[in-house]
Amino acid sequence: MVLLGHIFPNFDAVTNEGQINFHEFIGDSWCILFSHPHDFTPVCTTELARAAQLADEFVKRNVKLIALSCNDVSMHNDWIKDIQCYGKLDNSKKFPFPIIDDKTRHLAEKLKMIDPDERDPAGIPLTARAVFIIGPDKKLKLSFLYPATTGRNFDEILRVVDSLQLCAKHKVATPVDWKNGQDCMIQPGVKEEDADKLFPKGHSVIDVPSKKNYLRTTPQPN
Known part of the structure; x- marks a missing residue:
């Protein structure tokens, strides 16, 4: 395999x-x-x-x-x-x-x-x-x-190609049901102090009960 x-x-x-x-x-x-x-x-x-x-x-x-x-x-x-x-x-x-x-x-x-x-x-x-x-x-x-x-x-296969190619170039991940052009998730390994430089379009944190700031989104990088 x-x-x-x-x-x-x-x-x-x-x-x-x-x-x-x-x-x-x-x-x-x-x-x-x-x-x-x-x-x-x-x-x-x-x-x-x-x-x-x-x-x-x-x-x-x-x-x-x-x-x-x-x-x-x-x-x-x-x-x-x-x-x-x-x-x-x-x-x-x-x-x-x-x-x-x-x-x-x-x-x-x-x-x-x-x-x-x-x-x-x-x-x-x-x-x-x-x-x-x-x-x-x-x-x-x-x-x-x-x-x-x-x-x-094959539309799904195209979608995953878009995700694979995007994530190979940028430190992002694509969330559930993501389609090309939609917001992405910032990878957990990205430090907060580096986020502004890596994602000039801005980013935001989704508030959750745990108060852990792991759900970070950013507009899809170019």
């Missing part, structure tokens, strides 16, 4: 766009590697269509997307036509991200992306819906693991 803050394993793989080395693919970008159970299945089609619809939003954030399933390149390329149709995407344009061929299940097993409760007609466990967000330093920043039956929310 890959742990938060650890270097994400490097690997070579074949995709529908050709051979890649994963760390070279990431380069100086952020990256989201996400797996799906099987090509030509209903929930997966909706997910990849939504990811493709949001491709420009990920580009704005310097994030590369790459998908994976235990199917081969030929099947990926045929399925992309259905994804484009379902998502009302322009099929004259290149699909916005590659899909890894993992027909041997080597990566799915290595990265612990198997759903033991969902199986294909041959009785082989399907790939779960994993999401790995990896920074330019190649370290794992966040991971989700959904069962095969539950589709992901």
